[in-house]
Structure formats: structure tokens, C-alpha cells
């Protein structure tokens with residue numbers, strides 16, 4: 194990064210000239226939302242399936258056919274000159290229009306800025322302005338073992354015990370239990386063999402010199418849970434008074450909670466206090482975008498302000514030293530509150546899911562979408578810890594090309610966030626040796642160009658490797 198960053202100029206009116214723009218950086222709303230360079234004139238094909246659309250990007254803009262981005266947008270000309278229009282106050286949208294960039298916001302008087310310069314400098318200056326305005330929180334290197342990608346919802350306390358037994362002196366900072374320990378999405382009560390064992394599990398992990406991690410989704414409730422059925426006052430309502438569905442998963446719809454309601458705030462505070470009491474000091478908070486969904490708030494305010502209020506309570510109750518990893522989370526609105534954030538869709542053992550690609554949904558799981566989105570968000574390294582999701586060590590657990598496996602490892606090394614989910618006890622000796630050396634490595638990382646990086650002398654050109662969304666879309670049409 195150059196020391197002389199371009200000037201960040203405050204603007205009263207969110208309109209700037211970008212007449213030489215040939216590509217537009219579309220910044221996706223939350224962790225899984227597609228992000229990257231597109232033609233400013235591209236006609237967006239809205240996802241036809243309503244359910245599928247819910248978790249993709251900001252629902253307010255889900256049916257628009259013009260390109261736009263969340264929080265800010267950047268126009269780039271062929272000679273590498275860039276102009277960024279953005280808001281430092283969360284809750285904005287920026288779109289290219291007839292050679293200009295235009296912003297709109299749900300806030301009455303947001304802090305608009307314009308930044309001009311080379312592409313990388315413009316992003317670096319914006320990153321630094323975001324930290325100044327919203328606060329910086331960064332912990333650096335995180336090496337996390339997480340249960341999701343090998344156990345999914347079938348995780349058990351016995352399995353976690355077995356992983357703790359198997360981890361030995363591998364250089365993990367965190368051992369994190371993912372989705373599957375709880376009675377229901379909203380019913381954050383240990384179920385199955387987890388019942389009564391949460392403090393003991395946390396203690397064993399912390400006793401091994403690591404943080405004890407736990408997954409939860411504090412701002413949603415599956416429709417059939419005790420929470421949704423017995424505490425209806427927590428649910429965000431639409432104009433007709435019906436609960437707002439924020440997505441479909443776990444075999445049914447899940448509702449958004451209203452983060453501005455005092456009942457929700459008390460509930461969320463009690464959940465966070467309880468998991469902290471058990472001894473967990475690393476929380477992976479998922480499906481957070483639901484807390485910024487549109488609806489009739491008990492205390493009316495802009496959606497991302499509502500989200501920040503809800504998340505501030507989480508931070509306050511969790512305490513400053515608890516690591517908060519946001520997932521499925523609005524990016525800009527999370528800055529200054531959480532320590533780390535997932536910056537792409539879930540990795541999977543396959544390249545892409547043709548069914549989702551055919552729907553023009555590039556937020557779905559798969560190595561391709563994960564690499565495509567995470568690699569376009571590496572500028573966020575200067576703002577908070579960024580998590581590109583897991584790498585694969587166990588060769589029998591995926592069907593990815595060696596170059597894809599290498600690209601995932603490179604992203605872990607560039608971000609300094611190494612997630613691993615393989616069952617540690619079944620790794621071959623060679624795999625375990627490789628994992629140990631990856632966790633201990635201090636790679637030399639150099640950014641060559643926007644999407645091109647060198648890691649210990651090997652070059653990775655991520656955009657070239659994944660191609661554009663439209664190209665991939667056409668390949669399955």
C-alpha cells in the first residue's frame with residue numbers, strides 16, 4: 194500500500210462524474226452476496242425463485258434489473274483510474290447511471306465521500322476512512338477448526354471430544370462447534386449428547402490453550418421453534434402484521450427478529466450471556482443479515498442502524514475480549530463491532546451447483562462462488578479480519594481440482610484466516626504434516642494487481658480462474 198493515499202472528500206450530494214467508467218465494482222450486501230467488477234450497463238436477471246432470492250443480496254433491490262452495490266460503488270476506466278462514491282454511514286446503495294455514480298441512502302444525512310485515484314489506492318483510502326468513521330477491530334491471524342464441513346448438523350459432543358483428542362499440538366487458535374448442537378434455530382438449548390456438556394466442552398478447549406468457538410444465529414427463528422411460537426413479540430412484522438421470512442433453510446422458512454424491540458434485545462442479551470457463561474469466547478454469529486431486513490420496526494429507524502443497535506448489544510454483553518465472527522452479515526454495517534467477517538459464500542466439495550447457477554444465484558455454496566466473492570473483498574483486510582471459509586486437507590473429502598485446492602489455501606494465506614473442517618483423527622500422516630506446516634507458515638504475500646497475488650512465489654489470478662458470473666451462467670443455460 195502506498196503511503197500517500199488519495200484524499201477522501203466529503204460530499205453534500207451523492208452524484209459524481211464517472212464518464213470514463215468501463216467497469217463497475219458491485220459490492221454485495223452481505224457475506225454471501227456476489228461482489229466484483231461488472232459492466233455498468235449489465236442487465237441483471239433477478240432470481241426468479243422468491244425463496245432463493247431471500248438470502249442472496251439486499252431484498253429491497255432484489256428485483257431491480259440495473260446494477261448497484263451496497264454502501265459504495267467504484268467506476269474504473271480502462272487505464273486503471275477509479276472513482277469511488279460511498280457512504281461511511283451504513284445503509285446506502287450506489288449505482289452507475291449515464292456516466293455518473295449516484296448514491297441513495299435510508300439515512301436523512303449520510304456521510305457521503307468521493308475518492309479518486311488508482312484502483313488499489315482508492316480502496317485503501319476507503320478502508321482507512323471506514324475505520325476512522327466506524328472504528329477498527331482486528332485481531333490478526335486466526336486459525337480455526339470448525340465442525341461444519343465435515344459433520345454438518347450431525348455433529349455430536351462425542352465427536353467434538355474426539356477432535357479435541359486428535360488436535361494435539363496443531364497450531365489452531367480456535368476450536369469451533371458449528372450448527373447442530375442446539376434444539377432449534379432460535380431455541381439455543383444444547384440438544385442430544387450436548388445436553389449438560391457445554392461448559393465441559395468449552396473448558397477442555399480453553400484448557401488446550403485455544404478459544405472455544407460456538408455457532409449461533411441470534412436474530413432468526415425457524416417458524417416451528419418454541420421461540421417463534423411462544424415469543425411472537427420478538428418477530429419482525431411486515432406492513433400486514435405477518436412475520437417477515439428472511440430465508441428458507443433447515444427444511445422450512447425462518448423469520449427475522451426485530452432488533453429494535455426491547456423484547457428482542459433482552460432475549461439476545463440473555464442468549465449471549467448464557468453462551469459466555471458456558472465458557473465460549475469465540476462466537477460465529479450467522480444469518481445476521483436478517484437483523485437488517487425491511488419490516489415495521491418497533492422503534493422505526495434505518496435498517497442498518499437497527500442492525501448496528503442489535504449487534505452493539507451482542508458486543509456489549511459478549512465483552513470486548515470475546516471474538517465475534519460475523520457470517521451472512523451486512524459488510525459495511527458490521528465494521529467496528531465484530532472482529533472478523535465471512536467475505537464469501539460457503540466453500541463446498543464441488544466447483545459450483547448448476548441448479549443455482551441456472552437461477553443466476555451466485556451466492557450459493559461451492560468453491561467457485563467462494564473464491565469469486567472472497568477474492569474481490571481482499572481490500573477489507575485493512576478494516577477487519579476476513580474469513581474466506583475453509584480449505585480442504587483430506588483429499589478423500591472433495592472432488593476439486595488441485596488448482597482449486599491451492600487457490601483456497603492461497604486465500605487463507607492472504608487473509609491470514611485459515612479455516613479447516615476436516616476430521617482430524619482420520620488424516621493420513623502426510624496430510625497431518627501438511628496441515629501442521631500450513632498452520633505454522635508465515636507466507637510471503639504480494640499483491641501484483643487487483644485480482645492477482647503471489648504467495649511464496651506462486652501466482653494466483655483469482656478473477657481469471659473463476660471467470661465472470663455471466664460466463665458461468667451462460668455455460669449452464
Ligand code: 9PG
Nearest residue numbers: 248341371372408440441442479520539
Ligand atoms: C450452518 C452453516 C455454516 C456455514 C454458514 C451458513 O442460503 N442458505 O440457505 C444458506 C444455508 C447455510 C449457509 C449459508 C447459506 O451456511 O455460512 O459456514 O455455519 O450456515 O448452517
